[in-house]
Each structure stands twice: as C-alpha cells, then as structure tokens.
Amino acid sequence: MPATDPLSVTEALHARRSVRAFTDTPVDPALLSDIFAAAQRAPSGGNLQPWQATVVTGDRWAAVKDAVGARIAMGRDGYEPEYDIYPKGLTEPWEARRFGVGEALYGALGIPRDDKAGRIAQFVENYRGFGAPVMLFLHCSRIMGPPQWSDMGMWLQSVMLLLVEAGLASCPQECWAMYGKTVRAALGLEEGQILFTGLAIGYADKDAAVNRWQVPRAGLEEVIDWQGF
Numbered sequence: 001m002p003a004t005d006p007l008s009v010t011e012a013l014h015a016r017r018s019v020r021a022f023t024d025t026p027v028d029p030a031l032l033s034d035i036f037a038a039a040q041r042a043p044s045g046g047n048l049q050p051w052q053a054t055v056v057t058g059d060r061w062a063a064v065k066d067a068v069g070a071r072i073a074m075g076r077d078g079y080e081p082e083y084d085i086y087p088k089g090l091t092e093p094w095e096a097r098r099f100g101v102g103e104a105l106y107g108a109l110g111i112p113r114d115d116k117a118g119r120i121a122q123f124v125e126n127y128r129g130f131g132a133p134v135m136l137f138l139h140c141s142r143i144m145g146p147p148q149w150s151d152m153g154m155w156l157q158s159v160m161l162l163l164v165e166a167g168l169a170s171c172p173q174e175c176w177a178m179y180g181k182t183v184r185a186a187l188g189l190e191e192g193q194i195l196f197t198g199l200a201i202g203y204a205d206k207d208a209a210v211n212r213w214q215v216p217r218a219g220l221e222e223v224i225d226w227q228g229f
C-alpha cells in the first residue's frame with residue numbers, strides 16, 4: 001500500500017479511469033493479494049460472493065493472447081460471445097453515450113472516422129490488454145443471474161479503486177467475452193463457468209495520449225429522481 005496518505009474514497013473515484021496504455025513494469029503479486037483480500041469486503045446479496053477470478057501474467061497471459069489472436073484471425077467466424085455485450089437495438093440515451101465514448105477515444109488518438117483500419121487496429125489493442133503485464137479474468141458460475149452479476153460489478157469496482165489507491169491502473173474489458181470459449185479453454189476453466197470481463201492491470205503509461213482524456217458522465221437530473229424531499 002502507498003507510503004503517502006491513502007486517497008479518500010471520493011479521491012479514488014475521481015482518479016480512476018480506464019487506462020489503455022501500460023508500462024511493462026511488473027506488478028508485485030503480494031500487492032495484488034492485499035487488494036483482493038480487501039475487495040472480499042464487497043457486499044453481495046445473501047453474501048453469495050459469486051465472483052471468481054483467474055489472474056495471469058507471463059507465459060500464462062501470453063497463452064491467452066495467442067489463443068484469442070488465432071480466433072481473431074478467423075474474422076467473424078471466430079466470434080464465440082458469452083453474452084450480448086449491449087442490448088440488441090440499443091436506444092437513447094444509451095446509444096449516444098456508447099457512440100460518444102468511442103468517438104472521444106478515437107479523437108484523442110487522432111484516428112478519423114474514415115480510417116477504418118486505424119480504428120480496427122486500436123480495437124485489437126484490447127486483445128493485448130493494452131500492454132498490461134497482468135490480466136484478471138472475472139467469471140462466475142453459469143447458474144448465477146442478474147443480481148449476482150451486479151455483485152460481480154461491485155467486486156470489480158472495489159478492486160479498481162484499491163488498485164488506484166496502490167498507484168496501479170486498470171481497464172475493464174468485456175471484449176474478452178467475444179471469445180469466451182477460447183479464453184475459458186486457455187485458462188482451464190470448466191464449462192459451468194461464464195466469463196464476464198477481463199481487467200487489464202498494471203502501471204499507467206502517463207505519457208500516452210490515450211490516457212489523457214476523461215469520459216464525461218450524465219448529469220444527476222438524468223439519473224436521480226428525488227421524491228419527498
């Protein structure tokens with residue numbers, strides 16, 4: 001944990017962002033272990049603690065990248081999605097938010113709309129974990145439903161905030177679920193497990209343009225309905 005005063009929860013919330021360029025500095029597994037131990041305090045309905053994670057580095061991480069790389073080379077035939085990442089026929093206001101973050105990302109990188117190859121190349125960086133030395137794959141039993149998936153999200157955010165407190169950075173990556181079967185096979189996970197997301201973990205490359213922009217959020221008037229105040 002950091003030598004300086006730890007960040008407040010509010011500071012950590014503001015400091016966290018999805019980092020898409022990492023240095024190759026290795027991550028101390030003891031530090032990760034402390035973070036996972038603290039994240040165990042995340043709440044879950046009925047205290048089920050449905051989250052399960054497989055954390056890889058080195059050869060094991062390279063094996064996942066190689067296996068998924070072979071599927072990517074197959075084009076659309078290589079897809080084996082675990083679930084629909086977005087609802088089919090996404091409507092407003094959600095579609096505008098999804099479109100907006102993509103445009104802002106490519107804008108930060110100076111990749112114009114008509115540079116399809118450039119955009120695909122940036123998307124494929126996902127499957128290198130943006131250079132992160134550690135990848136965490138978050139999965140759970142297939143018997144779990146929406147309430148338990150929300151529990152996984154609470155655990156994930158807990159881990160991400162603790163990483164920030166420790167001076168580390170991360171990027172959640174549900175894109176790995178597009179190749180769920182291959183990821184599960186490379187990790188040795190049984191069929192009864194479903195892959196929710198990856199989480200790239202490492203030290204942020206602070207000079208990278210892709211890390212120097214902040215994604216806006218909707219105003220409170222769009223999300224909070226105050227009643228009886």
Ligand SMILES: Cc1cc2nc3c(=O)[nH]c(=O)nc-3n(C[C@H](O)[C@H](O)[C@H](O)COP(=O)(O)O)c2cc1C
Nearest residue numbers: 016017018019101126171172173174175176197215
């Ligand atoms: C579960 C989950 C999965 C995500 N998957 C991806 C992904 O596959 N690739 C990516 O670049 N960003 C991914 N993101 C990052 C979102 O785009 C990002 O959280 C959102 O735009 C807000 O930006 P911020 O995290 O920097 O605040 C994911 C985020 C979450 C919570």
